[in-house]
Amino acid sequence: xxxxxxxxxxxxxxxxxxxxxxxxxxxxxxxxxxxxxxxxxxxxxxxxxxxxxxxxxxxxxxxxxxxxxxxxxxxxxxxxxxxxxxxxxxxxxxxxxxxxxxxxxxxxxxxxxxxxxxxxxxxxxxxxxxxxxxxxxxxxxxxxxxxxxxxxxxxxxxxxxxxxxxxxxxxxxxxxxxxxxxxxxxxxxxxxxxxxxxxxxxxxxxxxxxxxxxxxxxxxxxxxxxxxxxxxxxxxxxxxxxxxxxxxxxxxxxxxxxxxxxxxxxxxxxxxxxxxxxxxxx
Numbered sequence: 001x002x003x004x005x006x007x008x009x010x011x012x013x014x015x016x017x018x019x020x021x022x023x024x025x026x027x028x029x030x031x032x033x034x035x036x037x038x039x040x041x042x043x044x045x046x047x048x049x050x051x052x053x054x055x056x057x058x059x060x061x062x063x064x065x066x067x068x069x070x071x072x073x074x075x076x077x078x079x080x081x082x083x084x085x086x087x088x089x090x091x092x093x094x095x096x097x098x099x100x101x102x103x104x105x106x107x108x109x110x111x112x113x114x115x116x117x118x119x120x121x122x123x124x125x126x127x128x129x130x131x132x133x134x135x136x137x138x139x140x141x142x143x144x145x146x147x148x149x150x151x152x153x154x155x156x157x158x159x160x161x162x163x164x165x166x167x168x169x170x171x172x173x174x175x176x177x178x179x180x181x182x183x184x185x186x187x188x189x190x191x192x193x194x195x196x197x198x199x200x201x202x203x204x205x206x207x208x209x210x211x212x213x214x215x216x217x218x219x220x221x222x223x224x225x226x227x228x229x230x231x232x233x234x235x236x237x238x239x240x241x242x243x244x245x246x247x248x249x250x251x252x253x254x255x256x257x258x259x260x261x262x263x264x265x266x267x268x269x270x271x272x273x274x275x276x277x278x279x280x281x282x
Contacts, residue, residue, distance in 0.1 A: 073087060
């Protein structure tokens, strides 16, 4: 259920990672505060205007004594201008948040450089479905950075971004998705507690608090399932949707981003008729 690093990384991201590692060495080494609220996406992917005009996606790297910025885009995304604009808008919003924090210092030097690290990577590209993942973090003080996690699904033939509330418009149909995801996360949690060797009251306490996080983060509403990416069959159809949960939504910060694949057989009875042809149950 955990989201591991993608194997392909651009030279820009490798360089940025080295710079951020140096900056992180000066940060407070204390454990993350568990009460920190969940991150809020800087921009809504589905709200991007449909504009067919060309757009340039240029990688960004900036280093100053006060902040570091690194943004990396997939080159192929420019083939889909509305999608490219959505990626650009998300990155600009994240950078805007960072620069407002820098301005708030009023010229004072931070204890450690503020930074923004954001990588967009192509997840799927077929004539009917194009998906891009955004993963990164923004550090503006404190023990650790704020996670940046977003997913963008563009449908070229329909010329639209696919949002959760469009995918499953009937509110009642989110209940089966919620139940399936919750079961998978609870099974993984139980196995993790077993692997950690927790017993008695310690295990019971962890199970109770973590179960509450899962229940709260997987309630049957589109907002809880807004981030998803397709898992493709060889023929270009979707065999599952991988729902992505940023740190704090269903697990503590130290657990990182969590994912659950919901198969097409579960989704097909629930999705809107216009999108059913995109799926094929294995």
